[in-house]
Amino acid sequence: MASSTIEKQPIATSKSVERKESKSKPEVIIIQPVHGWSALRLGELWQYRDLLYFLVWRDLKGRYRQTAFGPLWIVAQPLFSMVLYTIIFGMIAKLPSDGRPYAIFSYSGLLPWSFLNDCLGSGLNSLLGGSALFSKVYFPRLLIPLSRLISQLIDFFISFFFLIVLMVIYNVQPTWGIVFLPVLLLLMAILGVGIGLWFSGFIVRFRDFGNIMGYFMRAWMYASPVVYASSVVPPQWQTLYHLNPMTPVIEAFRWGTLGSPAPPLWSIGLAFLIAIPIFVGGLYKFKRDERNIVDVI
């Protein structure tokens, strides 16, 4: 089916007329069908920055109104998993944790993992969740995953603050590797949101795909060093193991915070090589699916 693009260009009028009419410059909007892939028009996002601000604000404010503990719930989920995993994997299965206390070890793995998971969810549910708005008013649809991503980042930093508390309790010193935290966050954001965006249109048509994605994420978690140290993987499998982009990310995160061994540099580079095409492709796929989403819902 055809999809389309909307072009905007400044109208050719003299400056005096322009000022008289209104302060904002008059614009010409052309609505027409375009087949296949279309431009991302990222510049438009900047025009709508006020809306982005309000969407993030709505997300944060709406979520924790009328809850007794408010933003503490953000910490509760990784914290609960930490306690559970500490009992099951740390105390019963006795999985290795690079010689760190298992609680802080698993929390420092769960933190980046849940960030990736949330980023993926932000991308995946953006079309489905935004449909009520999409069918009533026009705005750049990318604002929805973008605003969700920003609130996930805020959530991450709240959970991260709790990690610092744990580090003080367990007397763990961070290393200089912590300066790479923004790089890791960027990598996880583009990887997670990218995968999510790829399937955001698909999940609108086939809602049960969300369940499949859930199983996939669970499998992926156990294929990443979240609840165990990557040192348990036999040496001959290490290269293969590092093809998983989340392996070096979690290793690097633990390197910066807990002083665990750093991942090989090539694996981080490879992770970016995987994530960037997924992200860029996801953006275009989203743009393509978003065009006619109102007709599908």
Place this chain on the structure above:
Amino acid sequence: MTNPVIRVENLGKRYRIVTPEKRQVSMRDAAFSLVASPFAYLRRTLREPTEEEILWALRDVSFEVEQGEVLGIIGRNGAGKSTLLKILSRITDPTEGRAILNGRVGALLEVGTGFHPELTGRENIYLSASILGMNRREITRKIDEIIDFAGIEKFIDTPVKRYSSGMNVRLGFSVAAHLEPEILIIDEVLAVGDIAFQFKCIDKMEAITREGRTVLFVSHSMSTISRMCNRVILLDKGRIAKDDITQRVVPEYLTASYKVTSLREWDDLDEAPGDATVRLRRVRVCDENGNTVSSIDIRCPVGVEVVYDVLQPGHTLVPNLHFFNEESVRVFTVLDARSEWRHKLREVGRYVTTAWIPGNLLSESSMFVSVAISEYYPMVIHLMEREVVAFQVIDSLHEDSARGDYRGPLLGAVRPIVKWTTRALSD
């Protein structure tokens, strides 16, 4: 050279519809379909649509709108009005053709777009207004005006989930009404809430249209359309059926949507409504000069002329007319009980009876007339034909009508000129 604010060229939108499936009769068939349906669903969704699954919601639609024009869009449900609005407000994309809009577009298709129940009224104003295209500075400048218009100052810092539905609607409309785009696209659903607030909404919308902004207005209410729009586009099955001044399009819409015109004739006596005594031959709506008309100025008398053949002599016949407005309210019933014909026994032959409804009686609306011919003592209804003819009462806002110099909406099924007396009692 005038540059049209909106130019629409051959706009079309194709939808895919799901064709009904065969019903499962036996238990075994039903069980089979349960297993097979996911695959059938996949197959149906992924393959190209077949002929019968394609629906053109809009096709070959072209028109231009000049600066400051207030264009009404009317049509039955499914005629393509919403699709057109959705394309022009960029919610969905056309399948073919294009539209060029010169200026910022504001679309009001829903009240309270983007409201979050946990946020307060004030917070939701910021949210909804920014979704509708206002920036933070504009909102801050206008927020007092918006709160004031909604009339809910007391509750403005309460979460909207505690609001009554009426308060929600007031707040939503108030936000929408304070947008200032160059092109405004309005759906009639905006006029909601209690009567007093509806009144305020329509008043505000009319004020907006008088500000010289270009407005596209969709409505089912012919009286609102007649009052607000100078030009109307009638859509039928996705195509433009008529594009002309309001007075010409509105009557045509009535014809198209209700299959009712201002003139009905029965050429064949055997098929004409009636019985062995009397049969209806022609009914028409006319003005004082005897011309058949489909719309009438609110100040002018309008005649409903009934032509009928009496087939058996010796009956006293009482033609009676039943007037319904567009909200299906029976406005009044009249019967020919006072003329010299009331007690006359009719000869066989053709008769013409005309009822003259005085000017300044009906309110602006579409009027549907049902025609009956009865006999009393004993009571016999020889014929009763529903909604035989229709006409439109148009309020042209003249000061010698019941409204005087007031220009806002006047609700009610009738609008008589009444005598007013006032005495000062103070001295």
